[in-house]
Amino acid sequence: MQDExxxxxxxxxxxxxxxxIMRMLAAQRQNPCCCTDVTQSLPLAQSTVSQHIKVLLDxxxxxxxxxxxxxxxxxxIERLAAVNQACGGLxxxxxxxxxxxxxxxxxx
Amino acid sequence: MQDExxxxxxxxxxxxxxxxIMRMLAAQRQNPCCCTDVTQSLPLAQSTVSQHIKVLLDxxxxxxxxxxxxxxxxxxIERLAAVNQACGGLxxxxxxxxxxxxxxxxxx
DNA sequence: GCACTATATCGGTGTTCGACGATTAAAGAG
DNA sequence: CTCTTTAATCGTCGAACACCGATATAGTGC
Numbered sequence: 001m002q003d004e005x006x007x008x009x010x011x012x013x014x015x016x017x018x019x020x021i022m023r024m025l026a027a028q029r030q031n032p033c034c035c036t037d038v039t040q041s042l043p044l045a046q047s048t049v050s051q052h053i054k055v056l057l058d059x060x061x062x063x064x065x066x067x068x069x070x071x072x073x074x075x076x077i078e079r080l081a082a083v084n085q086a087c088g089g090l091x092x093x094x095x096x097x098x099x100x101x102x103x104x105x106x107x108x
Numbered sequence: 109m110q111d112e113x114x115x116x117x118x119x120x121x122x123x124x125x126x127x128x129i130m131r132m133l134a135a136q137r138q139n140p141c142c143c144t145d146v147t148q149s150l151p152l153a154q155s156t157v158s159q160h161i162k163v164l165l166d167x168x169x170x171x172x173x174x175x176x177x178x179x180x181x182x183x184x185i186e187r188l189a190a191v192n193q194a195c196g197g198l199x200x201x202x203x204x205x206x207x208x209x210x211x212x213x214x215x216x
Numbered sequence: 217g218c219a220c221t222a223t224a225t226c227g228g229t230g231t232t233c234g235a236c237g238a239t240t241a242a243a244g245a246g
Numbered sequence: 247c248t249c250t251t252t253a254a255t256c257g258t259c260g261a262a263c264a265c266c267g268a269t270a271t272a273g274t275g276c
Contacts, residue, residue: 142252142253143253143254144251144252144253147253154252154253155253155255155256158253158254158255159254161253161254162254162255176252177251177252177253178251178252178253179252179254
């Protein structure tokens with residue numbers, strides 16, 4: 001995963017409202033939430049929530065499924081797993097005691 | 109770790125240049141980098157690099173140590189470990205098959 | 217076709233970001 | 247004390263963000 005992509009995902013997750021939305025979608029995995037559901041649990045206008053959802057969509061973290069008259073959103077688990085791995089790699093790389101470039105390579 | 113704090117850290121890390129700076133500081137842990145060192149390895153003005161460093165400082169991810177006429181920066185490892193843990197918790201919470209609120213609590 | 221619901225998008229506003237050059241501040245060297 | 251180095255800060259500018267209300271779009275049911 002490229003730094004550019006990882007940074008983009010981090011920025012997408014770098015807002016408390018969007019973290020809340022992600023957690024809510026995770027909690028309601030069985031019967032996915034639509035935009036109205038999310039809006040009703042947040043003190044924000046519908047248009048604002050829709051924009052936050054778009055940010056998460058653009059970052060590839062969630063996906064939309066048209067379901068009748070409403071759009072349901074679900075987490076993209078494989079993508080999240082990849083991000084998780086990239087984050088783990090980042091932090092372990094940062095925290096490793098002697099992370100000189102060539103050593104970093106052999107451990108990557 | 110609160111969502112607000114986690115989101116702040118994510119946003120701080122949500123820029124390719126800042127990821128580069130973090131990796132560079134990790135690689136040069138033995139003899140810490142100063143602002144000039146970082147500037148010389150990036151195609152950016154000194155003031156711009158200084159501002160990126162300030163963002164990382166404000167997020168608590170790095171710390172400054174005055175060393176003679178220059179300021180050296182080092183990673184705050186304990187903090188990074190906490191962030192790593194929070195990220196791991198976030199992603200595992202998101203990816204868990206049935207992450208209802210009370211179950212999420214008992215696993216946190 | 218018409219009303220209704222759900223939601224994406226548009227336009228506007230105020231704030232923050234990312235970048236720069238220029239200036240200031242502070243420590244060392246002479 | 248002055249000169250140099252280092253780096254933080256200031257002022258500016260355009261772009262992006264966060265929020266809102268209002269408008270458009272699209273599917274459902276009649």
